[in-house]
Amino acid sequence: MKRLTVILSALFLGTALFAQEGLYVEDLFEGRVISPKIMKQTVISGSRLEAYKLDTYKSLSFQVGEGAFHQVEILLIKDSSAATDKQMEYIEDHLTYAVICLPKTYTGLNRFLCFQAKEDKDVWDVTVVYLRGTASVEDLDSMFNKRNK
Amino acid sequence: MNKNYYKRLSQKYFDATLSQRQERRLMRFLSGTEDPDFDEVKAVVGFFAAGRSANGLAVRRMDFRPWVYASAVAASLALVVGISLIVGNARRVSYSESLASMESTLTSIFSSGADVESELSTLLTQNK
Secondary structure (H helix, E strand, O other): OHHHHHHHHHHHHHHHHHOOOOOOOHHHHOOOOOOHHHEEEEEEEOHHHHHHOEEEEEEEEEEEOHHHHHHHHHHHHHHHOOOOEEEEEEEOOEEEEEEEEEOOOOOOOEEEEEEEEEEEOOEEEEEEEEEEEOOOHHHHHHHHOHHHO | OOHHHHHHHHHHHHHOOOOHHHHHHHHHHHHHOOOHHHHHHHHHHHHHHHHHHHHHHHHHHHHOOHHHHHHHHHHHHHHHHHHHHHHHHHHHHHHHHHHHHHHHHHHHHHHHOOOHHHHHHHHHHHHO
């Protein structure tokens, strides 16, 4: 019984640590906003991300209509209210780009939410990324911004 | 089926001219009859059955040789190692694809936002 309790606690703790730590976009990653059937999700964690100074990478990409897109926008905007730093871009009142630096985790890791959306004939092509690690936004920019090279 | 029929089958049994079907039929009959006229054939059938059983046991014993165990263990290990290599390789390929996809996504995001520094610099230059 004692062993079972330890195992269950470890599982619960692992799940809690892996989740987006109280973000509104968690609903999106959990498939509660848009059907998981139409979303492509990539999750990478652990030592393979060491080179990027990250420990968790989660991305979602999907195509949705205006209504569903608006729901996603709202989640991002709500999460941005807690940001320590952010860059958000709008086209005709629609959020089309965001890099949101979230408050650090209790273990001192940096967290980021990235968002990119493009509209074509009333269909929104959306990408949402959650990053966690020791990398700063400057590190990410120097690693992935082609304009710097 | 009367007694004469089984007597004939018994005779054919001794002549070794029974078909498999006839032999099965005779065995079924012998297992249920107490007729002393069939004691002789029952004894012969029992003797051969015991012989078959003993030989079967001997053959099975031969299967338990150490090299059989060793071969079985080696084959199992080879199977496990083979499967691990295949799965490991598939996972490596999948991980590389995921990392490539991650790099592509993050490059797209971090390269497409407005270059705030450059925009501010342009504005400040224009105001001078």
